[in-house]
Amino acid sequence: xxxxxxxxxxxxxxxxxxxxxxxxxxxxxxxxxxxxxxxxxxxxxxxxxxxxxxxxxxxxxxxxxxxxxxxxxxxx
Numbered sequence: 001x002x003x004x005x006x007x008x009x010x011x012x013x014x015x016x017x018x019x020x021x022x023x024x025x026x027x028x029x030x031x032x033x034x035x036x037x038x039x040x041x042x043x044x045x046x047x048x049x050x051x052x053x054x055x056x057x058x059x060x061x062x063x064x065x066x067x068x069x070x071x072x073x074x075x076x
Contacts, residue, residue, distance in 0.1 A: 003028075012038040 003022030008031055010017045015035035022028045030041035046067075047055070053063040 010036060010038055012036050 002024040005020045008017050008019040010033035013036040017031050017033040019031035028042040032039040049067055
């Protein structure tokens with residue numbers, strides 16, 4: 001088992017909340033408050049080439065002409 005469950009404090013109402021953290025296949029975190037309903041989770045998505053190049057420009061990096069291909073199961 002790679003993950004870990006723990007008790008956290010709800011940032012919305014201050015009650016105890018159930019939380020979970022894992023690192024496979026990448027860092028993930030989630031939590032849910034059974035008092036007020038607040039919840040969060042890590043979700044994955046991909047930036048477009050335009051979004052990547054906007055961020056690269058902010059860091060004074062050269063723009064890309066295409067995105068690097070990843071592992072087939074991770075990137076469409």
